[in-house]
Amino acid sequence: YSQKTYAERGREHAHPLCRELFATMERKQSNLAVAADVSTKAELLALADAVGPYICVLKTHIDIVADFDADLIARLQALAASHGFMIFEDRKFADIGNTVKQQYGGGVYRIADWAHITNCHIIPGEGIIHGLAEVGRPKGRGLLLLAEMSSAGMLATGAYTDKNVEMAIANDFVIGFIGSRRFTEERDLITMTPGVGLHASGDALGQQYRTPSHIIAENGSDIIIVGRGIYGPGKDAAAEALRYRDAGWSAYLQRLGSK
Numbered sequence: 351y352s353q354k355t356y357a358e359r360g361r362e363h364a365h366p367l368c369r370e371l372f373a374t375m376e377r378k379q380s381n382l383a384v385a386a387d388v389s390t391k392a393e394l395l396a397l398a399d400a401v402g403p404y405i406c407v408l409k410t411h412i413d414i415v416a417d418f419d420a421d422l423i424a425r426l427q428a429l430a431a432s433h434g435f436m437i438f439e440d441r442k443f444a445d446i447g448n449t450v451k452q453q454y455g456g457g458v459y460r461i462a463d464w465a466h467i468t469n470c471h472i473i474p475g476e477g478i479i480h481g482l483a484e485v486g487r488p489k490g491r492g493l494l495l496l497a498e499m500s501s502a503g504m505l506a507t508g509a510y511t512d513k514n515v516e517m518a519i520a521n522d523f524v525i526g527f528i529g530s531r532r533f534t535e536e537r538d539l540i541t542m543t544p545g546v547g548l549h550a551s552g553d554a555l556g557q558q559y560r561t562p563s564h565i566i567a568e569n570g571s572d573i574i575i576v577g578r579g580i581y582g583p584g585k586d587a588a589a590e591a592l593r594y595r596d597a598g599w600s601a602y603l604q605r606l607g608s609k
């Protein structure tokens with residue numbers, strides 16, 4: 351799949367959400383997701399609006415928004431529709447199936463009502479996927495498995511990563527992975543990669559950055575996830591998003607060219 355265009359993969363994909371996502375990526379020439387880790391409603395909406403033209407996915411951590419309310423969701427959905435991006439709530443579910451069902455569908459955030467994509471750890475076993483699927487599948491949502499993480503000393507390696515791949519292939523609610531590379535050719539599963547930066551090499555708490563070209567052109571990942579590289583102090587978020595969009599897209603063209 352690394353050698354196919356996003357447009358081709360979109361046309362051939364079995365999951366409607368992936369067909370739409372690939373079509374968006376092709377139309378906007380963007381494999382950029384922005385990690386919008388800001389702590390107020392106003393900041394989140396302003397950031398989403400500024401980077402909206404350049405992204406295929408907006409990744410949220412909705413539980414860090416101090417003044418969260420239903421109006422925030424309505425406005426985020428309006429921005430997603432007007433700019434044409436999908437919302438990925440990076441919830442990293444990790445409990446038993448029966449519990450995650452309630453966390454995904456209910457509570458304060460009602461994630462399944464508005465997030466096109468969410469993700470989970472498979473540490474509890476396959477029941478977590480089945481629980482989330484019961485809620486998300488009827489709504490046309492998709493799930494990513496955390497096959498690897500970007501941080502120093504992370505424990506998702508070897509046989510654990512392989513288990514993620516096995517479970518992803520076996521469950522049609524799973525549309526892909528969080529990880530650093532392409533994991534399988536058995537079905538078209540999308541890899542989204544966090545820990546991407548053009549300059550910094552990491553932070554004080556274990557984050558490690560690699561470049562778009564390393565991740566997309568060499569490793570065969572599909573989407574780069576960039577947070578602080580885009581909206582750090584003194585940065586113009588729209589200008590940085592455009593820069594990362596171009597870097598991600600040229601890495602993708604480089605990959606296709608290396609057939």
Ligand code: UP6
Pocket residue numbers: 385386387411440498499500501528544545546557575576577578579
């Ligand atoms: N994230 C990682 N690494 C992972 C999984 N998720 O960094 O393995 C998420 C973080 C954050 C974003 O929760 O939202 O990706 C990275 O942000 P940054 O670019 O500002 O480091």
